[in-house]
Amino acid sequence: VPVQQGREAVVSTQSTGDTDIATDKLEEDITCQGCHKKFTFGRVPKILHCLHTLCSECISVTLMLSDEKNKVKCAMCEVFSAGKNAESFRTQSYIQILSEIASCYEGQLNESLHCIGCTNVAGLRCLTCNENYCQEHTDFHVRSRATSHHKVLSFKQILNTPLLISTIKREEHCPTHTNKLMEFFCFTCRLPLCTACALAQHKDCLYEELGTAITTLKQKFENLKPAFNRKQYNLKKADSALDAAQKQVDGELGHSMAGLSDTMDRIMRTLRQREASINHHIEDHRKEGQGELRVHESVLEERIANIESGVDFVDTVFEFWSPIEVLSMEHDILERLSELAGDGGGSSEEIKPKPFELPPDTEGNVVDAISTMHNVALAKATSNVSEEEVGEKGDIAEKEI
Numbered sequence: 385v386p387v388q389q390g391r392e393a394v395v396s397t398q399s400t401g402d403t404d405i406a407t408d409k410l411e412e413d414i415t416c417q418g419c420h421k422k423f424t425f426g427r428v429p430k431i432l433h434c435l436h437t438l439c440s441e442c443i444s445v446t447l448m449l450s451d452e453k454n455k456v457k458c459a460m461c462e463v464f465s466a467g468k469n470a471e472s473f474r475t476q477s478y479i480q481i482l483s484e485i486a487s488c489y490e491g492q493l494n495e496s497l498h499c500i501g502c503t504n505v506a507g508l509r510c511l512t513c514n515e516n517y518c519q520e521h522t523d524f525h526v527r528s529r530a531t532s533h534h535k536v537l538s539f540k541q542i543l544n545t546p547l548l549i550s551t552i553k554r555e556e557h558c559p560t561h562t563n564k565l566m567e568f569f570c571f572t573c574r575l576p577l578c579t580a581c582a583l584a585q586h587k588d589c590l591y592e593e594l595g596t597a598i599t600t601l602k603q604k605f606e607n608l609k610p611a612f613n614r615k616q617y618n619l620k621k622a623d624s625a626l627d628a629a630q631k632q633v634d635g636e637l638g639h640s641m642a643g644l645s646d647t648m649d650r651i652m653r654t655l656r657q658r659e660a661s662i663n664h665h666i667e668d669h670r671k672e673g674q675g676e677l678r679v680h681e682s683v684l685e686e687r688i689a690n691i692e693s694g695v696d697f698v699d700t701v702f703e704f705w706s707p708i709e710v711l712s713m714e715h716d717i718l719e720r721l722s723e724l725a726g727d728g729g730g731s732s733e734e735i736k737p738k739p740f741e742l743p744p745d746t747e748g749n750v751v752d753a754i755s756t757m758h759n760v761a762l763a764k765a766t767s768n769v770s771e772e773e774v775g776e777k778g779d780i781a782e783k784e785i
Contacts (some may be wrong), residue, residue: 410543414483418442418459423483430473431713433465434458434690435697435720437479440470461690474713478704482546485509488516489539510536547703556708569597569711576708594707601714605698608718611725612695619688626681633677637670687724694724 414422416429416439423429427439436458438446446456447469455464456473467473491497492507497516499506504518510525512534517525525531556566558578566576572589582591592600641663701710701717 410482410486413479413546414486416442418446422486423479424487428470429476429479429483430470431476431716432456432458432463432473433716433720434461434463435694435717436460437476440473443467443470443473460693461686474709474716477706477709478546478700482543485539485542489543492539508536508538509542510534511542556706566594566708568593569708571597574712576711594711597711598702598707601710602702604718605702605721608721608725609695612691612721615725616688616691619684619691623681623684623688626677626684630674630677630681633670633673637666637673641666691724694721 416423416427417436418438419427419442421427421439423439427441429437430440430443431437438456438459442459443456447454447467450457452464454468455466457464465473488497488506488509492505495505497506498504499518499521500515501521502518504520506516506518508517508519508522509515510517510522510531513531517536522536526534526536556576558564558566558581561578561580564578564580566578568577568579568582568591569575570577570582570586570589570591572591573586576594577586577591645659645663698717698721701713
């Protein structure tokens with residue numbers, strides 16, 4: 385149960401339920417997919433060009449060891465992102481806050497995290513002040529006139545409901561005019577502005593009020609969504625076709641092997657070695673066909689994952705980022721999403737297994753006979769001929785051998 389806003393309702397941390405935190409999703413969110421270590425003060429989550437997130441340590445190491453100068457290769461989609469150092473990439477503020485809260489919760493459990501106002505164990509966070517408090521100082525904080533409107537929640541409550549982080553309005557002040565809020569965004573200089581800066585230093589630039597700019601940007605993303613949906617639909621359709629082709633490969637070649645084995649039992653024992661050789665060829669063909677289909681499947685799954693990751697990222701951006709953060713990343717986000725939406729491939733017509741053919745052989749009469757018996761077996765399996773015809777054709781094939 386969260387500590388409610390206002391002086392009239394302060395709930396004890398002891399009343400917080402024992403509901404388990406959604407550890408799987410949380411661990412995935414606060415863990416770097418490059419080194420599989422949690423984001424910390426020294427491992428800051430950074431956004432790459434592909435919209436995936438890596439820690440600053442992974443980026444620094446990659447830049448140091450990479451053959452591509454000033455380029456970072458994503459550990460998930462292998463797309464390169466240009467940057468001189470880790471600071472060249474935008475910080476994923478939502479993941480950073482979530483990682484910090486998770487670390488605070490661990491500190492609460494092992495009693496190493498102390499209240500900012502005393503030595504008691506801290507169990508609550510003011511999302512407005514970004515400070516940690518014990519119950520006693522929380523009571524004082526929410527009853528004080530100056531801070532009664534602040535939102536104070538337990539660490540467990542925040543981790544169980546991360547959307548609460550987005551309810552806090554984050555206001556940024558101008559570094560030059562510290563008493564003025566950033567109200568505009570200059571598209572010429574790619575900088576946030578206060579009113580004074582806009583009138584004095586950017587009067588010849590193209591800038592807009594933050595609310596208007598973010599509304600325009602949201603509309604751009606909405607315009608891209610139909611393309612994403614079509615692309616995702618086509619990729620999933622191709623993936624379904626891939627599954628069907630995989631079953632076709634297993635089914636048809638399985639029938640071929642079974643039919644060949646059945647008909648070879650009717651011929652002389654001296655042809656057993658020949659049978660083994662042809663079976664080996666069929667197995668190689670099956671593995672080759674399945675291998676090619678698995679490559680297609682891997683590519684399709686990667687494209688689908690990138691599409692879904694891009695869409696999820698856009699949803700997260702508008703849900704958790706400040707307007708300034710969103711607008712600062714506009715170019716990179718639009719460029720990457722346009723790449724994903726326009727990426728070629730994904731047609732189910734491109735995915736067809738190669739037809740099975742018996743290998744050529746210098747012993748023409750043997751190959752012809754075995755081919756005849758193979759066709760007889762297939763016809764038998766599909767009920768295209770009668771038992772009498774099967775026996776008659778099998779006898780002819782044996783005589784040819």
